[in-house]
Amino acid sequence: MTSELTFTRDFDAPRELIFKVFLDPDHFVKFWGPAGTHTAPDSVIIEPWAGGRFENTMVSNADGSAYDFRATFLAIDEPTSFSWRETQSGMTSQTTLVDLGEGRTRLVIHQSDVPEGYRSPEAQAGFMTSLDRFAAYLADL
Amino acid sequence: MPDDLSVTFAALADPTRRAILTRLAAGEATVNELAEPFSISLQAVSRHLKVLERASLITRGRDAQYRPCKLQPEPLNTAADWIREHRQIWEERFDRLDQHLREIQKGDSS
Numbered sequence: 001m002t003s004e005l006t007f008t009r010d011f012d013a014p015r016e017l018i019f020k021v022f023l024d025p026d027h028f029v030k031f032w033g034p035a036g037t038h039t040a041p042d043s044v045i046i047e048p049w050a051g052g053r054f055e056n057t058m059v060s061n062a063d064g065s066a067y068d069f070r071a072t073f074l075a076i077d078e079p080t081s082f083s084w085r086e087t088q089s090g091m092t093s094q095t096t097l098v099d100l101g102e103g104r105t106r107l108v109i110h111q112s113d114v115p116e117g118y119r120s121p122e123a124q125a126g127f128m129t130s131l132d133r134f135a136a137y138l139a140d141l
Numbered sequence: 142m143p144d145d146l147s148v149t150f151a152a153l154a155d156p157t158r159r160a161i162l163t164r165l166a167a168g169e170a171t172v173n174e175l176a177e178p179f180s181i182s183l184q185a186v187s188r189h190l191k192v193l194e195r196a197s198l199i200t201r202g203r204d205a206q207y208r209p210c211k212l213q214p215e216p217l218n219t220a221a222d223w224i225r226e227h228r229q230i231w232e233e234r235f236d237r238l239d240q241h242l243r244e245i246q247k248g249d250s251s
Contacts, residue, residue, distance in 0.1 A: 005227065009235040013242040021242065031237035034230045107238075109231060 007109040015097040015105040019079040022095070023048045033058045037067075048076045054084045146223060149216045152196035157181070158189050165199060165212040175210065 011018060021027040025044040033039040043057035054071040070087040083094040091111055098106040152158055161175055176186040190210060193199045197216050202209040 005224065007228065007231040007235070009239070011239055011242055013246060017242065017245070018238075021238070021245070027241065027245075030241040031234055035233050107235070 005111045007111075008106060010100065010104060010106050012104055014103050015099050016079045018097055018105050018107060019082075023076075023082070028056070032056060036061055040066075047073065048078075048082070049073065050075050052076075146216075146220055148196045149198065149220045152192050152198055153217075153220070155189065155192075157186075158193055161186075161189060161193065161210075162198060162212065162217075165210055169202075169209040169211045171207045171209050 023046050025041065025046055028044055028046065029039045029041050037058045037060050040057050040059055043055070045053045045055040047053045050073060052073045054069075054073050056069050058067045058069065059065070060067075071084040071093075072087065074083040074085055074092070076082045079097060081094065081096045083092060085092045094110040094112070096108040096110070098108065100106055153162075157179060160179070164170060164175060164178070172183060172186055172190065175190070176183050179186065190199065190201070193210075194201060197213055199210045200213055202211070
């Protein structure tokens with residue numbers, strides 16, 4: 001457990017396809033927005049080269065409030081990896097596509113430089129979580 | 142800023158410090174009590190406690206001799222909340238990507 005996070009999932013799809021789908025705006029909008037939001041198609045800018053823009057706007061289905069995602073690609077190495085850095089937080093995400101054979105692919109998102117001073121107001125509102133929850137959290141580390 | 146998320150994560154990166162926090166979840170303890178289960182010196186434990194104190198994960202009592210350590214869970218809660226929310230976003234994103242890839246590939250083969 002460090003200031004780094006890793007998310008991994010195996011897909012029944014070849015990595016060339018996943019690479020293409022991730023960086024193609026028409027496909028990208030199908031999966032990017034968190035639940036309860038949609039990613040506005042005309043807000044998506046994906047410039048797949050080092051220094052290129054990676055931008056989109058996620059809009060809440062409930063109240064129309066918008067969250068702007070702004071990042072810059074650091075490196076693109078088709079079809080095995082790409083990485084970006086979020087402009088505001090500085091958080092870096094390294095995406096790696098591992099060919100598992102038989103048309104299957106492991107997608108690994110490795111995030112580092114987790115934002116300094118990231119503290120949600122809700123979490124700071126002073127609620128004290130039970131020590132049980134604390135112990136459970138430590139057990140998960 | 143001594144108590145930001147990065148400092149929290151750095152403090153949690155060490156297994157001995159996590160074990161100390163787990164022990165403190167059961168109640169206050171002195172340095173001697175904390176050192177007992179570990180095969181490391183009191184000085185080493187004190188160094189770990191300093192890191193935890195700087196990360197605002199523990200407080201030390203004022204009693205000059207014993208200075209009992211006490212857990213301060215707020216930074217940990219903040220870190221846990223952030224990780225939980227963030228992990229959920231990616232899990233859902235993977236779910237939708239998986240579904241989308243299935244639909245595309247179905248279309249290709251028909």
